[in-house]
Amino acid sequence: MWNNAGDYDGGFDQGGGYLSSQSDTQDKKKTRVQHIMPCTLARLMKAEHVEDKFISDGVELNQVSVVALVLSAQETTTNQVYRVDDMTGPIMEVRVFADNDPDMLESDKVPLFRENTYIHAWGHLRSFGGNRNITAFRICQVDDMEELTHHILECTYAHLYHSKELHLMRLKNAHHFQNRTTNPGQQPGMRPRVDGGMNAAATVDAGDMGLTPVQMQVLNLIRTSVEDHGITTTTLSNQLKGLPRKAITEALDFLSSEGHIYSTIDDEHFKATDSI
CATH class of the missing domain: 2.40.50.140 (Nucleic acid-binding proteins)
Structure with a gap:
């Protein structure tokens, strides 16, 4: 087989x-x-x-x-x-x-x-x-x-x-694009800075991975976390002040169901699967 x-x-x-x-x-x-x-x-x-x-x-x-x-x-x-x-x-x-x-x-x-x-x-x-x-x-x-x-x-x-092969291919394409569209002064290969605004890299990246701009913003911010337990929903809300709490929660639910992120010690802490 x-x-x-x-x-x-x-x-x-x-x-x-x-x-x-x-x-x-x-x-x-x-x-x-x-x-x-x-x-x-x-x-x-x-x-x-x-x-x-x-x-x-x-x-x-x-x-x-x-x-x-x-x-x-x-x-x-x-x-x-x-x-x-x-x-x-x-x-x-x-x-x-x-x-x-x-x-x-x-x-x-x-x-x-x-x-x-x-x-x-x-x-x-x-x-x-x-x-x-x-x-x-x-x-x-x-x-x-x-x-x-x-x-x-x-x-x-x-x-x-x-589906795992397809997911990994999308992640590879997304990371390749990020390395080509880094922010001014950023070293190649580093993750782009994520804030509450909309940037071109996040928008195109979202299309490559089949995500909405809001979902991509949330995912990119989770990726920046270096904590063992991941980033908290409170930190996400504080950092993404331009997004309603409901929109962030819906994005977290979608990203989790699609395998982009996972919860760690509880339902309030998240890490990106591609950061393992």
Whole structure:
């Protein structure tokens, strides 16, 4: 499932396991997942649709796998259509095109899986008429519910792995920009001074990290703290006199939920995660 280098492997093999996909050069940035990505329906629905690509956690979803409950099943001469639900998001269709090879044995043909059974499907995420569906190249019935548990754990691990990479990349880009836009007289590599006003570095930095200017001001001030216990909310309010206390509290809640900061000895002390 995961190789020794910590990269997600996920290529499907005949035995139902996962094989390592051949990677490009080590220094080449990975933007397209060439192997099978375990996903929930919610993640597939939330993926950003850019032209003919689906982007999630900074990577392109090429091949995906889902485990879900069949709500309805229909079969025609050309395909099978399943409406499935994995309890994480909206219902999605899974389509399996029929192989009409006259020489194929009846036992080799894909059976129609009935309602109220779990299926494991591997395929490509597609969008037609604004509705997303999975065009599957393999599908089978789930006989052991441990397979569902295993799939949920894989989905969680894959999401955390790629979202962490995206977060670290944003932090790296933000720090690189800060070093190029330091205040006059400031030594390269030092953190810019943060005050209650709005400066150009904080504004652009906020856009790079997906933060609002207020959130970026709060984060930058927390970064300047050298105390073991971090900075207090009282100090934040005193330093950012131009911001209402409610705005600072909302910014702290957001930054904490997104993993930019964490509380230390209590809910009134915060440190930045990139200062660890």
